[in-house]
Amino acid sequence: MIPRHFAIAIVVLLLAVLGLSGYAWHMRTIAISTPVASTDTRPLAPPVAGPTERVTLFVAHDDSGTLRAESAQIPLPSGRQQRAEELLRGLLSLYLDKSTPHALGAGADIRSVFLVDPGEAVIDLNSAFANSHRSGVLVEELTVTSLIHTISANTPGILRVKILVDGKERETLAGHADLSAFYDVTGVNQLATQLQSGP
Amino acid sequence: MVPLARRYFAVVDASHGGDDHGETLSTTLLEKDVTVALARSLRQELESRGIPTLVLRDSDANLSVDQRAIFANADHAAIYIALHAASSGHGVRVYTALLPFGSDDRGSFRSWTTAQHASLPLSQSAANAVAAEMQKRQIPVRALTAPLRPLNNITGAAVAVEVAPQGSDSSQLTAPDYQQLVTSAVATAIAATRDQLGGAQ
Numbered sequence: 001m002i003p004r005h006f007a008i009a010i011v012v013l014l015l016a017v018l019g020l021s022g023y024a025w026h027m028r029t030i031a032i033s034t035p036v037a038s039t040d041t042r043p044l045a046p047p048v049a050g051p052t053e054r055v056t057l058f059v060a061h062d063d064s065g066t067l068r069a070e071s072a073q074i075p076l077p078s079g080r081q082q083r084a085e086e087l088l089r090g091l092l093s094l095y096l097d098k099s100t101p102h103a104l105g106a107g108a109d110i111r112s113v114f115l116v117d118p119g120e121a122v123i124d125l126n127s128a129f130a131n132s133h134r135s136g137v138l139v140e141e142l143t144v145t146s147l148i149h150t151i152s153a154n155t156p157g158i159l160r161v162k163i164l165v166d167g168k169e170r171e172t173l174a175g176h177a178d179l180s181a182f183y184d185v186t187g188v189n190q191l192a193t194q195l196q197s198g199p
Numbered sequence: 200m201v202p203l204a205r206r207y208f209a210v211v212d213a214s215h216g217g218d219d220h221g222e223t224l225s226t227t228l229l230e231k232d233v234t235v236a237l238a239r240s241l242r243q244e245l246e247s248r249g250i251p252t253l254v255l256r257d258s259d260a261n262l263s264v265d266q267r268a269i270f271a272n273a274d275h276a277a278i279y280i281a282l283h284a285a286s287s288g289h290g291v292r293v294y295t296a297l298l299p300f301g302s303d304d305r306g307s308f309r310s311w312t313t314a315q316h317a318s319l320p321l322s323q324s325a326a327n328a329v330a331a332e333m334q335k336r337q338i339p340v341r342a343l344t345a346p347l348r349p350l351n352n353i354t355g356a357a358v359a360v361e362v363a364p365q366g367s368d369s370s371q372l373t374a375p376d377y378q379q380l381v382t383s384a385v386a387t388a389i390a391a392t393r394d395q396l397g398g399a400q
Contacts, residue, residue, distance in 0.1 A: 065288045135222035136285040137361045160300040178346040181299030191344050
């Protein structure tokens, strides 16, 4: 014969199991019915406020296949690394505008820029930037040259630049422009000069 | 110096292929298909000028950029020509390698990432000859450097030719007349620089 207090304990435990199962089922139903955005296109960093500075951006133009130096007034923080990030975000805002001369996909962003001494910069793009980029030798090299020439022209001392996507190495930007090695800033500056001269 | 065994003077590479479609030029046209057609046309034009030519990809095969460079280097071809197609821009772009930073050679061993370094002046001569020939034929043309593999891994002269339509209609890329206009200009330029290219070891 099972003791009375033992039977009561079993009944209480069974009731607890049933209750928790019901609660888990309820939570699962809520989780399924809540829509989840497939791609979060919000900017990764808050916009910078404060005093603005005049900088030179090297902007790609698809119609002529050229790079053009354009002056812009953008807010820049005091830190060297943060300045480089905001500089590239300022360039990107032109490419994400409706009247852009060189369209990038929605949600394209710079995750971060790391300046490593001596003379090394790492630009980390988000996956939306690379995954939605148009394919083609010229269109990809315009993007890469625009980023590298803009950061090196406004940040003295950079000799080589590596481009990552979501913190990882990637073979190409969109099937053509090589991202597997470090870019030599001297070579990129010469290419920028070629691209500024036009067809 | 012992002359290198050279079976082919030119290696023509139809870029992309297999899972790598390249650019989607239109809803029905992929870059990998246009490059094969251009490669076949260029082989015909080169061989009609007496230049033995190997087409690296003559079907819808997967070939990595490393494999392409290994094939071209192993054959000691005098010139490697990569073919690309694009819907943006007008006419033809001729590219030579934009070499990446660093990677020094070690004695007689060349760095893989900058293997092109010693042949870059020869590549630029070939690219300039191709551009000049395009201009003669009224085809809009630009000569640029590009961070485009496997140009930097090739030990001999290496150029890439990116063909875009002359207007805004991408279907021109499949027109045999336009393909022949471009490939005959490339072949004429290569034939004109044959002695210079062939003399290099």
